[in-house]
Amino acid sequence: MTRKKLGQLEAEVLAVLAGAQGHLSTGELLDRLDGAPAYTTVNTVLFRLLDKKMVERSQRGRAFVYRLVVDESELVAERMFDHLRVASDPSSVLNQFVHGLSTSEEKALRALLNRREE
Template structure:
């Protein structure tokens, strides 16, 4: 999955918040980007998200209903994998990351690693 632009991220945030599939008009009505957007702009963004594999669509009458392929948390994990993949030195990136996390996040990581290792 490719990373998202600013408007694509805003549209995904709406879809994740809705919790079910939504038509273009429903997404447009909920978008709060600080600027006025045309219906066709949101339609194009949703079509691009579909092409990129971020949303699935299902025809309903003459329109489509769109829904996220992944949860917000799954998408964030995928993006972290992407960052590690393109960094060239994932070990160094992880070491820097671990050195900057809060104690609370470090404990979450410890627990997750223990659970993963059984």
């Protein structure tokens, strides 16, 4: 199954759900999102994510609540690969990426690359 490209708000909703301990309602999501999107807009995003089978929905009282059912790291890595594939100079993109890493992120990346070489 090929996934559609994620919009910015979809990515933000996924990130909030990934960091949540359990299910969140639309209202709880709104409280955690930047930019104060409309309630109906967030609901539309949730319906799209539900249709893509990225979230599951259940009922808590009279409200629907949502939970992430895919691995966030896979989704983010997929988006990174998509950007590299369309870049005219992927090495330059990787160079910019590496130079933007914090010290701890760089150490984590080095450890992963060293493990891969072994």
